[in-house]
Amino acid sequence: MTGSPTPQRFPVATTGQTWRALAALTRGRRGRGVLAIILLLGGSGSALFVPRLLGVGVDQVATGRPWTDLAGTAGLLFGVGVATAALGYLGGTVLVRVIQDVIADLREDVVAVVLDQPVSRAEAAGSSDVVSRVTRDVEAVTEAADGVLPAVVGAAFTILLSVAGIAVIDPRLALAAGLAVPFQWYGTRRFVRASRAVYTALRVAEAERGQAIIETVAGAETVRAHGVERERLAQVHERGLVAIDLGVTAARLRTRFFGWLNLAEFVGLTGIIVVGFQLVDHRVVTVGAATAAALYFHRLFAPIGELLTSLDDLQRAGVGLARLVGVAGLRPNTPSPVDPAGIEAPCPPPPHTERARTAPRHGEAFGAEPDGTVRLRDVQFSYGPGRRAVDGVGLQIADGELVALVGASGSGKSTLARLISGELIPDGGEVLVGGARAVDRRRSPIVALVTQEVHVFEASVADNLRLGAPDASEAQLWAALRAVHADFVSDLPDGLDTLLGAHGLDLDAGTAQHLALARVVLMDPRVVVLDEATAEGGGADPELLTRAMAAATAGRTGVVVAHRLSQARSADRVVVLRDGALAETGSHEELMAMRGEYARLWAAWSSARPGCPRARHPDDRAAGPRARPRVPG
């Protein structure tokens, strides 16, 4: 293994790409979109009659018209209100569906793409980058689409049409109102420029604070055991203070921005009042008309504030959108970092197959059924510049053979397991399973890999199992569970429907491994690669787990990274790795006879096994205080 790799984040789309992607997503929904906009424009437009009608009312009073005229105006006011409400409601219902459909499509694309990325690619991007795209970015965009976008659209319509409304009364009044614009423009520009960095820093600080809290709560027992409560609390507290400071800075920028908006409101309102004063004085417009203009403008305070303060939300959503589109752009069929020439298979699969199997979900090298032969030819792999993790390994595993990989940490056995499963692509040499190269195998159900990551999905037992075999019947699920000795499920109150995970039944690592093995049995691959990391006592009955693993590998080619030596003992062949290369290979008996590394390990292991003769440790020191044998009872 090499030094820490620099994270290769997933791409972020450019503005152009983002717009194109949005255009593509709205395709087929534009008719409804246009309808929504027309309805909403109608709603905002009809609302504009309100100040005008109020002005008319003022004039009717000023000129002493009969009461019935005033009643007519009031009736019109109500009618306009009804139209505004109705059009706004109808337009909203259409718009909401369009927006939510687009967003749902986008987030589903993104998650599907992320899930289909090669694990090494997703890991290179860093789990936080990946998770934040499918959670935080999706939420930011959804929220903006849900609340901010309709509000901004409504505010923008109101502003545009109000200015038009004022201009209809008298263009000079509109010009006076326009005095506000330079102040709004300047204040907004200043705010957007200065706030971007602060809000970004604030979100980072909040994320760091959140991470400190999560780790502290999840690791509370560790914290208590080591007595570092004070340090952890101090860390959370300090990160909280950093977030508060940034929040205060952001508030300072925001309130200053609002100060500019207030100034703009004052300037615009005063402009209308002064111009209105002149125009009324010269009898160009009536008092009612000037009043209407002032009321128009006063009505605009709220939508302008809403529009300009939403800029930040929209900006954030825009960033999130670019990150989502960037991921969605990695189409599901992006080739892995190796040329797709691997389609041709150098080793033709043998014609015979014994078991009837369902057609593979993804195209395999040949139409014929591949067998479970595994061939490694001079395989080279390194995680980055530096030492090779696997260096020139050649190995042939026959169909149905069970091979155990033994070696110390960093000897390359897990890397070799990942190469065989197709999760990693060799830098040099060739790894062929049933004749197919890794590039073709990544989605092929010919190989299953059970890794050290023990992850129980937050779903029912049945849904956890069906991930590898979506069409499995309940009977098949039970059969698989029985095969791997996962009898605990039948004791659960809800059986297969029992919810697992953080909000349900929290399985220990060993029990989770039984589930993982049941998934393999259900998936029924030709080759099983087991790199599970549960040694004795890690949470499962080792005896039971060994039997479960035997069941999962029965009738298949098996490659097992041995974490327990009993696994090596029961394998057909043991391969000992050292520094990424083969050190010893042969059956248990052969390796014992070689008296090499394997034999040494075995001796130490068997010496301490219950029921085996115990040897005194060679360098046992003078004994410390001894305990008295206790008399039972």
Add this chain to the structure above:
Amino acid sequence: MRSSDSVAAPAAEARAVRSAPSAPEPVVAPMRRALTGSGRGPRLALATLAAIGHEAGEAGVPILIGVIVDRAIVTGDPGQLLLWVGVLAVDFLILSFTYRWSARMMVTIYGHAENDLRNVTLQRVLHPRGLRTRRSVGDLLSVTTSDTYRVAGVSWSVVQQAATATAIVVAALALLRISPGLGLAVLGGTAVVLLAMHAVSRPLEARGLAEQRAAGRASAVAADLVAGLRVLHGIRGQEAAARRYRVASADARSGAVRAALAMLRYTGASSLLAAGFLALLTLGAGSLALRGRITIGELVTVVGLAQYLQGALGHVGTFAANWMHKRASARRLLEVLGDHHAVPGPEAASEAQDRPVAGDEPTAVGRAGAPALRLDWPDEGIDVEVGPGELVGLVPAGPAHARRLADRLALRVPGGPGEIRVSGEDALDLGPRAYRGRVLAVPHDARLFSGTLAENLFGAPLATPAVIAATALEDVLVHAGGWDGPVGEAGRRLSGGQRQRLALARSLASDAQVIVLDEPVSAVDPATELRIATGLREHPAAVLVITGSPLLLSGCHRVVHANRGSGSPEVDR
């Protein structure tokens, strides 16, 4: 004789054994703490005053527009125009600066209130004596983050509602001054509109929450699937997983649409009400103006104020539900803060803060010649002593049994007198804090924290070559890029075995007299495990390792079997 099951029994039994009560210390109500804790009270009062000033200024704008129409535009008097535009300028200055002060003060008050609540909750979670009620990490997290956030928001509610009240009062005074009848009508009408809006908003709240939950579920499904990416790829479950997300996403979509439709209905209904209100008001005020009872400018003011009131009262319908959520959060917070302790002990509530740093602990306490650790557990058939430099293996009946033994040894569950002695002193007399200063009993799933390798040693001097060798840490150092290399969130950049070895190195690097380990190398390969077994044997502290692993046991000086009452003599090795 106590059965082994009783180790997990609630503290009631412990109270019978020990006189030290495990009742909770009195707790300040979370809401009060958020509002007035750390001298926030006066500042909150100032911020509220400023918010009231702001709202009064906002209400002043339509009033002043009316005055300007009356005194300047209708009369055509430029002097009056100048005067009242000047007053308008002052009004804008007031409303702008009071907002600035109020908002800035509020951000600080709210931020510190949230920080405070979070710290108090975390202190309780980390309290040496533990929480009696077992809660999942997810529950505790939601209390420490969401509930504190919501309760801290009470200061915003106070200010917002004070501002709303101001809007109503100022508008009412202005209207009553113009025409008492009209004023009463406007206020009565406003009250009717508010009540109606509140009634309409109630189902809205429920829908909003349902939508949030659906959206949250979709997010959780996505995060869960990504967290299990390796597992998914291992069984080629990418497509099935994507389908599963699509279902959750469709739920979130229909939830969002339903909530938005409810919101639209609410908005529609309230704007209908508002339109009717405005029409009636125009008719009423216009009639009064026609009869010369009020001036044209006053008519403008009335209409302007009605318009302003609708905006200012926009959120009033949600106030009640808002308080309900905050009260529910405060209750959950109080349940954690006021929970009983899991184990008895002499410590006070502020324990977590007052804990002395490592090294302050007296090291040479206890009876001279007493063993570093002595266990006397008749129910397990165990009576064993561990001396300095000794490595003793304790073989459990199974994994669950191992966890129970580890819980007892870490004082995470109440125990009986004389069961555990450290240098001759009863663990119960020492109490969890002092006990843990001498006995480092790390849980099986010892956690790493984001930061560097060095930071994960918790301030212990960098591990000595002996510790590195004992834990076979070389490849971890290479992988992370040295002691200053990052381990990632919860150590995720390391493999399971690497994480375990770093956690082990952290334990060995500590200065505890006694180290208790629970299956510390369950994810480590046999070759490395054998090396670690030898390394542990050489370690100078007294080490008790709970393990069923033959390789690890092969390194032990002595091995005892915990057979749950069947009493088996220990085996010398």
